[in-house]
Amino acid sequence: MDRKAHRELERRVEDLTVKLTKDSRRLNGEIKGRNRAERKSKNLDKTYRNLLNISLVGIYQTNLKGDILYINDALAKIFEFESPEEMLLEGAIDRYKHFEDREVLIQTLKESRSVKDFEIEVLTKTGETKSILLSAVLEGDTLSGMIMDITDRKKAEEALRESEELYRSLFKNNHSVMLLIDPENADIIDVNPAAISFYGWSYEELTGKKITNINMLTEEQVFQEMEKAKTEQRRKFYFQHCLASGEIRDVEVYSGSIKLHDRELLYSIIHDITDRKQAEKALQESEQEKKKILNSLVELVVYQDIEMRVLWANRAACESVHLTREELLGRYCYEIWHQRSDPCPDCPVMKTMKTDQPEKMEKYTPDGRAWSIRCYPVHDANGKIVAAIELVLDITERKRAEEELQKARDDLEQRVKERTAELAESNEKLKKEIIERKQTEGELRESENRIRNLVDSSPVGICIIQQNQIVYQNPNLKRLWGPLPKRFENHVLDYLHPDDVEKCKEVYRQITSGRDQTSEVDFRFYPPGEKDHKFSLCWVQCRAILINYQGEDAILLNMMDITRLKEIEHLLTIKQKMSSLGHVAAGIAHEIRNPLTGINSYLYTLEDLCDSEIIEGDQIEMIKQIISQFQLASDKIEAVIKRVLDFSRPNPPKMDLIDLNQCIEDTLNLSSITLRKNNIKLEKSLEPDLPQCYGDSHLIEQVLLNLINNAARAMEKNQKAKRIQIDSFRKKKSLYIQVSDSGPGIPKELEDQLFDPFFTTSSDGTGIGLNIAQRIISDHHGTITILENKYGGATFRVELPIEKRTPSR
Numbered sequence: 001m002d003r004k005a006h007r008e009l010e011r012r013v014e015d016l017t018v019k020l021t022k023d024s025r026r027l028n029g030e031i032k033g034r035n036r037a038e039r040k041s042k043n044l045d046k047t048y049r050n051l052l053n054i055s056l057v058g059i060y061q062t063n064l065k066g067d068i069l070y071i072n073d074a075l076a077k078i079f080e081f082e083s084p085e086e087m088l089l090e091g092a093i094d095r096y097k098h099f100e101d102r103e104v105l106i107q108t109l110k111e112s113r114s115v116k117d118f119e120i121e122v123l124t125k126t127g128e129t130k131s132i133l134l135s136a137v138l139e140g141d142t143l144s145g146m147i148m149d150i151t152d153r154k155k156a157e158e159a160l161r162e163s164e165e166l167y168r169s170l171f172k173n174n175h176s177v178m179l180l181i182d183p184e185n186a187d188i189i190d191v192n193p194a195a196i197s198f199y200g201w202s203y204e205e206l207t208g209k210k211i212t213n214i215n216m217l218t219e220e221q222v223f224q225e226m227e228k229a230k231t232e233q234r235r236k237f238y239f240q241h242c243l244a245s246g247e248i249r250d251v252e253v254y255s256g257s258i259k260l261h262d263r264e265l266l267y268s269i270i271h272d273i274t275d276r277k278q279a280e281k282a283l284q285e286s287e288q289e290k291k292k293i294l295n296s297l298v299e300l301v302v303y304q305d306i307e308m309r310v311l312w313a314n315r316a317a318c319e320s321v322h323l324t325r326e327e328l329l330g331r332y333c334y335e336i337w338h339q340r341s342d343p344c345p346d347c348p349v350m351k352t353m354k355t356d357q358p359e360k361m362e363k364y365t366p367d368g369r370a371w372s373i374r375c376y377p378v379h380d381a382n383g384k385i386v387a388a389i390e391l392v393l394d395i396t397e398r399k400r401a402e403e404e405l406q407k408a409r410d411d412l413e414q415r416v417k418e419r420t421a422e423l424a425e426s427n428e429k430l431k432k433e434i435i436e437r438k439q440t441e442g443e444l445r446e447s448e449n450r451i452r453n454l455v456d457s458s459p460v461g462i463c464i465i466q467q468n469q470i471v472y473q474n475p476n477l478k479r480l481w482g483p484l485p486k487r488f489e490n491h492v493l494d495y496l497h498p499d500d501v502e503k504c505k506e507v508y509r510q511i512t513s514g515r516d517q518t519s520e521v522d523f524r525f526y527p528p529g530e531k532d533h534k535f536s537l538c539w540v541q542c543r544a545i546l547i548n549y550q551g552e553d554a555i556l557l558n559m560m561d562i563t564r565l566k567e568i569e570h571l572l573t574i575k576q577k578m579s580s581l582g583h584v585a586a587g588i589a590h591e592i593r594n595p596l597t598g599i600n601s602y603l604y605t606l607e608d609l610c611d612s613e614i615i616e617g618d619q620i621e622m623i624k625q626i627i628s629q630f631q632l633a634s635d636k637i638e639a640v641i642k643r644v645l646d647f648s649r650p651n652p653p654k655m656d657l658i659d660l661n662q663c664i665e666d667t668l669n670l671s672s673i674t675l676r677k678n679n680i681k682l683e684k685s686l687e688p689d690l691p692q693c694y695g696d697s698h699l700i701e702q703v704l705l706n707l708i709n710n711a712a713r714a715m716e717k718n719q720k721a722k723r724i725q726i727d728s729f730r731k732k733k734s735l736y737i738q739v740s741d742s743g744p745g746i747p748k749e750l751e752d753q754l755f756d757p758f759f760t761t762s763s764d765g766t767g768i769g770l771n772i773a774q775r776i777i778s779d780h781h782g783t784i785t786i787l788e789n790k791y792g793g794a795t796f797r798v799e800l801p802i803e804k805r806t807p808s809r
Contacts, residue, residue, distance in 0.1 A: 058132075058147035064106065066093035069142065078132070078149045080124040090125075097121040097129055109138035119150070177270035179211070180260070183226045186210040186219075189265060198272065200244030216240040216248065229255040229266055241270070250277045300392040303378075306353055308333050308343060311387065333390070348375040352388050362395070370399040461540075461559035464549055471549070480540070480561055482527060497524035497537065504542075511544045511555055518545045522562065539566040571778075653696035653779050655804070660735055661686045661728055663697050667704040668726070671712075675724065678712055684726040693735050694804040695780050703773040703784075707739040707796050710769065714743035714793070723791060730802075734782075737798040742791035751786055 058075025062068050068091060071084045079095060081087040096102045101120040108115050118134040131154040136145030171178055171190070177198045180190040191206045199206060199214070211226075212219045217239065228234045237253040255268040294301050295315040303312040310328045318325050321336055333349070334340040343350055348359035352375040359375045372395045378387040455462055461477030463470055463484075470484055478484075481495075493501055500523035510516040520543045527538060538561060545556045664686060675682055708724065715722045725740040746754065750761070757771040777784045780800055787795040 058149075060092075060143075060145060060147065062092045062143045063141050064143070066091050066102075068092050075147055078124075078130070078147060079122070080126055080128070087125075095122045097123050105134070105136070109136060109143065113138050115145075174269075177272075179268045179270065180258075181211050181226070181266045181268060183223075183230045183264070183266050186212050186222060186226070195270070198243070198270070199241075205244075214241050216242060226255075226266060229268075230257050230264070232257065238273075250274045298393070300390075302333060302390045302392070303387060304333055304349060304390060305387050306385065308347075308349055310336070317392075348373050349388050349390055351375070352377050353385060356385050369394060369396045371395065459560070461557075461561070463557050463559075464547075464554050465557065466549055466552060466554040471554070477559060480527075480538075480559060495525045495527070497526075500524055507542075507544055511546055514546070516546075518543065520544075537563075539563045653699050653776065655694045655696060655780075657692040658695045658697045658700070659690075659692055660695075660700070660737065660800070661688075661690055663700045664704060664726060664728060664737065666697075667701045667708065670701075671705060671708050675708075675712060678716070678722065680712055680715065680722040680724055682724050682726070686727070687729045690728060690730055690735060691802055693800050693802045695800060696776075699776045700780075703776050703798065704737065704739070706769045706773050711739060711741035711743065711794075714741055718743060725789075725791075733802055735800050735802060737800075738787075738795055739798075740789045740791065740795040741793040743793040745788065745792055746786060746794045754786065755784075 058078045059070075059072045060068065060075055061070040068088050071087055073084060076082070076084045076087050079087060081090075093099075093102065098121065105115060105118060105120070108118070114135075114137045116135045118136070120132060120134060121129050122132055124130060130149060130151040133148045133150050134145060136143050171180075172192050174192055175194055177195045178192045179188055179195055181187070182189055188207055188209050188211060191203060196203055196206060201209070212222045215222050217225070225234075225237060225239075229237070235254060235256055237255060239251055239253055240248050241251050242248055250273050252271045252273045253268050254271075255266055258265050258267045291314075297314060298316055299314075300317040300320055301314040302310060302317050305311055309330055309332055313325055313328050318328060321328075323336070328336060332343075334343050334347070338344060346361070346363070348361050351359045356377050358377070359373075361373050363371050363373060365371065372393045374391045376389045376391075377385045378389060380386045456474050458474060459476055461474065461480045463473040463477050465471070468487060470486055473484060493504065496504055500521075503521055504523050507519045507521045510519055520541070522539065522541050524537050524539055541560045541562045543558045545558075547554055547556045549556075664684070668682065668684070672682070711724050721742060723742040725738070727736075727738040727740070729736050755770050755774045757768055774784050777798055777800070782798060782800040785797050785799075787797055789795040
């Protein structure tokens with residue numbers, strides 16, 4: 001019953017109830033004419049009761065206490081009572097499942113006097129729960145109204161809700177791509193998260209598209225396919241769909257009709273089969289390739305089932321009986337090749353079927369031909385034999401060849417027997433020669449190994465160049481040059497000193513042209529990766545020899561690192577100069593010291609005379625001043641002589657553990673006043689906690705003082721800021737001191753001469769300061785080098801070993 005009819009019935013019952021109540025009051029008040037009124041009342045009551053009893057809606061009257069005053073048959077049936085009289089005995093209160101529902105109902109009636117569509121749960125006679133829709137009117141202490149059983153409707157609504165939730169769960173939570181499509185206009189109505197992830201569009205973007213925007217078919221073709229799905233002509237389709245990225249994917253679509261919210265829609269479950277398609281294509285290509293291979297075989301290849309019917313045969317098998325493959329399929333092999341009605345007694349296929357093992361045999365046919373037959377079982381996924389492959393090869397020619405070969409072998413064996421005696425003596429001689437040869441080969445291998453070990457361990461770098469390819473290089477050459485590329489090209493010359501490139505090219509031209517068989521050259525080069533570092537320059541003595549290597553012309557290069565030798569030669573030259581200079585200086589000092597001794601003696605005598613009373617006082621004072629100036633000049637001459645003697649006879653350093661940073665601080669204290677006077681900014685960066693090293697602190701301070709003074713003189717004409725930077729740091733097993741200035745720097749052409757004795761760029765310099773500094777650092781087993789710095793000036797770096805070293809012998 002729909003809600004409109006329910007309201008109409010409710011209105012009528014309400015009107016009838018009101019009318020009944022009025023009539024009852026009027027009848028009860030009328031005393032006169034009681035019999036007539038009673039008869040009329042009984043008739044009217046009967047009419048109303050008949051009307052109420054035939055109603056499909058439960059009608060009732062109760063009081064506020066819960067007593068049932070009246071119920072119709074429909075209400076008794078709702079509560080599963082046999083009759084209204086049975087229910088009247090129970091009362092109304094026990095029928096409420098939740099007592100608080102009655103309290104809410106009574107309170108609402110007291111406030112508004114009527115209630116419509118009040119939904120509650122009640123209990124039947126058997127205790128079953130039912131849902132009812134209640135309407136009531138309160139007049140005084142009496143409740144009148146009607147009840148409609150909506151239990152079935154509630155169950156239907158719950159079932160519908162559960163169905164929709166199940167649909168939503170199956171649709172939204174499904175990992176497969178799912179779409180809902182309107183077949184009338186191709187609109188995409190709904191999509192699940194899997195579809196959003198697969199296509200790459202958002203939910204709004206996808207539901208704003210048509211399936212024709214995604215399907216690669218034409219719009220007309222898409223509607224034709226949707227019609228097939230709608231009319232259930234087909235449920236499975238194969239399409240190509242376009243993704244948001246523009247990629248085209250092969251998809252398998254299961255589509256069917258579904259009714260949702262009174263709309264006929266198509267639901268589509270979509271599976272990406274692109275990888276499967278590619279795999280199927282690869283499998284088809286593989287099958288085609290296998291068939292090509294099998295068809296190219298000269299062997300007869302026949303694939304048979306367990307009843308020996310031909311399932312497949314290659315070209316050779318077909319041509320052997322002049323039949324096509326289609327004519328062979330399904331026929332028995334013994335029928336085709338042996339014209340029999342039953343299998344051959346010794347058939348290898350039958351044996352394979354029985355034993356499940358490969359079989360092999362050779363067989364002769366009546367025409368005299370020989371055949372090699374092999375048979376292999378084929379199993380299904382469960383390991384059960386389902387077929388066999390038979391491979392047959394005509395070996396008639398091979399058998400004939402074998403027979404001829406056997407005959408030839410027999411003849412040969414006879415000849416061998418005849419020649420055996422002749423060869424016995426020769427064989428003994430040959431054994432002796434083989435033994436001697438093996439001994440010689442062993443000695444040769446040992447010699448080659450010795451030579452190879454000698455070459456590999458040689459301190460000389462050795463390589464062989466053949467057709468501009470470096471075919472061999474020993475470990476020492478790799479250490480010297482680093483790993484060279486296999487191809488010997490001109491870029492190798494980039495590592496040579498610019499002054500030596502041409503003479504190296506000339507030697508290479510002479511050797512490759514064949515003008516000289518051997519040639520030697522000394523050259524300088526920068527090890528790979530260090531070309532910009534001028535202090536990594538190495539000297540190499542190279543000898544090139546034209547040789548024959550493995551039957552072809554090649555160039556053998558022997559390279560020896562003579563860097564240390566060149567340094568020693570340079571130092572030896574300086575030492576010889578210094579030795580000669582020392583002798584000269586010693587002679588000069590001796591010649592100067594003798595007259596100075598006499599001068600001093602006369603000066604002392606003159607001083608004594610001045611102390612006598614013979615000379616007047618003013619003259620005495622003047623004489624003393626002259627004498628004082630003489631002594632000052634004499635002291636200066638003595639100091640110069642001492643420096644010359646120190647230069648000619650250097651004292652060895654007194655080695656002891658020293659703090660290098662403290663030496664720097666002491667030197668800076670001595671030179672700080674001079675630097676301030678010359679407006680030179682001093683900056684220092686000394687690494688803390690430097691380890692102590694062995695050295696003579698006085699000589700180290702002398703070196704540092706000389707470097708600082710040289711830096712100050714270099715900046716005398718500076719127009720820019722004058723700056724001296726002092727650094728100390730540790731690197732591996734050495735300590736370093738750097739003195740940097742912001743002067744004009746040192747020209748590269750003068751760097752090699754800077755440490756030579758008496759070489760100076762200053763007009764008032766002696767040219768021995770840097771030489772003495774280099775000699776002091778050398779006596780400490782260290783080095784002093786020149787670098788460029790960020791200020792544009794020069795940096796002198798002093799390296800000193802941390803561990804104590806003994807002089808090399």
